[in-house]
Each structure stands twice: as structure tokens, then as C-alpha cells.
Amino acid sequence: MTVLDLFAGAGGAALGLHSAGFEHVACVERDASAAATLRAAGFPAVEADVRDVDYTALAGTVDVLWASPPCQAWSSANQHDGPKGADDIARNGWPWTLRIVGIVRPRWAIFENVKNARRYVERAVLPELRKLYAHVSLWVLNAADHGAPQSRTRIFVIAGPRPVTPPIGTARRTMRDAIGIAYDRPSPCVMTNEGKGRPTDPAWWRKLNNASDALSIATDGARRKLTLAECATLQTFPEGYPFAGRPEERYRQVGNAVPPSLAAAVARAVRAAEEGLGTIREGLSSIGTSGDRIERLLSAAVGVLRRRPPRGIDPDDIDGFVARNVGQLRAMVGDSLSRRTA
């Protein structure tokens, strides 16, 4: 599956998508140092403002458009003052993101954002997506439940032709497991303002870690700033990931990123929904049925499974069930088609 990644940063989401088997056609990012990181990591970076890119050549060709729109309007630094100046892309990247979705018309649209943006998204974004997609969901996921040793709660919006089952959480890892600092919980959220202030200033340390008890966590008793490598590990970047730029630029890229492990969990969920049904669709075309009829019959069949999951089938795993039972479903839909034709 192909991806257009908007506001791609240093490639946290891109790495997750890549590990779930997605292939990038472009990663659009206007910050020069983040774009340099993307290039060094092997992603097709387009160093530009998302508003200045001509997307018409991609229309109808992209499987997934992933975007993490800027969200200053809801960040704690701006006291959650909402989307004033809603067309100012730095404060609120959603209107532009929706415009680009309208041009590219991806099969799936996946968006990530801070949780404070939820009410705005429910009011202003989901209704627009429902005009374009049959299934639109909003998930609230904590990276700590999806492989990251860090508590970081974000909203995800998934819009596409099929319902998607949210990823199932995995066991939590602690800060001690990940970077050896004596703190037996996932770390507080890794933030972007690491380059500022003095590392020994308690207020700075609290800000860095977003927790009052963080003052005591340094192994040697000294209050110190987490190293870039430590922050990158808490965000689940692989060791040696080639962050480019000055130290404060690299810290910003790490703090801004979607943890790759979380992006991968979301990407795998979308892929499961797509592939289970894609395999069946292929099978059906091989027995000579036309695209539209297949879509309708498959939706009906999966709809029935969702409403009345067969005994012994996990209702949260219908897509997995569909994927594993391609043969039977194919026979079932084929049989129903031939009876109708007869």
C-alpha cells in the first residue's frame, strides 16, 4: 500500500508505516532539518510547505494519506484556546489537510493529533470526512499500550471504505526497562522544549517530563536533561536513527514525532482491514464477478458477521477472521452470485 505523508517531521510515523509494509510516495515537510533527517533515513522527502505542493498527479493513486496537522491552537502552551484564526495553518492544520484529501482522494485517510483537539475534530472534521468515506472512526490511543515505554495519548482518525478494528494493546514497558533510569512506569510524555532553560532548573525538568516526581528519577541523583538518544528510545526510534540539524532541532524532531511503534500498530490495523477483504476481492475477480457486485456482496457478508459474530469468533477480530477464512467466504459469495444469476 502506498502512502502520502503530510507534516512528516523526522519520520516517526513514516517509520511505523514502513515497518507495517507501507511504501511512501512522498513525505512533505517544510522544516529543513527534519527534511534532512527524512532524506538521511531514506524517505522520499519533499521539503516544502504542504500548501505549495501540486497534488493533482497523485489524485486517485494513493492508498493512504497520513497527516499529523499542526495543532498549536490546542497545545498546552497556548492554554487550549481553540481554533482562533482557523485558516492559520501553524495554529490549525486541519482545514488544509481536508482540502488536500479532497484533491488526492486517498482510499484511506489517517490523522494523528493531540487529544485536546478532539472536540474540534468531532465537530469540524468528522462530518466532512463522512461525506467522503463510508467508515470514519476516532480512537484515543496511548503509546504506552503499543510498544513505547512512554505515556503519550493521542487521537487518531481513520477514514476509509471498511470498518477497522482498533489495535489491541501490549504489555507496558517502563523507563527503567528502556533507558535504565529508576522509574518503574512508562516515562511521561517526551516534549519538544528540551533545548530551553537550564537542565538543573526544577521547573525545566518538570516541563521536560510533565511530572512532579520526575525530579528524583536521574540515576546519579543529579537533575539532568535526558539525552537525545534517551528521548529517541522513549519514542521508539531505532538506535542510530540519523537525526539532522542543531541539537535543539534534533530534540524538537524527536519530541514532535509520532512514536513509530504506535504508528505501526495503527497502520497494521488498517492493513488488516484492507488485506482481508482485498484477498477475497482478488479471489472473486478470478471467478469472473464484477467489482461493484463483489463490493456490495462482501460488505453485506461482513456486515452480517459484524452484527452476528459466529459462535467462537472474537467480535473484535472480524477482520482477522475474514482474512483467515478467505476460501469459505469466497465460496459463499460466489455461490450467492451464481444463484442470483441462475
Ligand SMILES: C[S@@+](CC[C@H](N)C(=O)[O-])C[C@H]1O[C@@H](n2cnc3c(N)ncnc32)[C@H](O)[C@@H]1O
Ligand atoms: C507534529 S509534527 C509531525 C510529526 C511527524 N508526523 C512524525 O511522526 O515525526 C508536525 C510537523 O509539521 C511540520 N509543518 C508545520 N507546518 C507545515 C506546513 N505548512 N507545511 C509542511 N510542514 C509543516 C512541522 O515542521 C513539524 O515537523
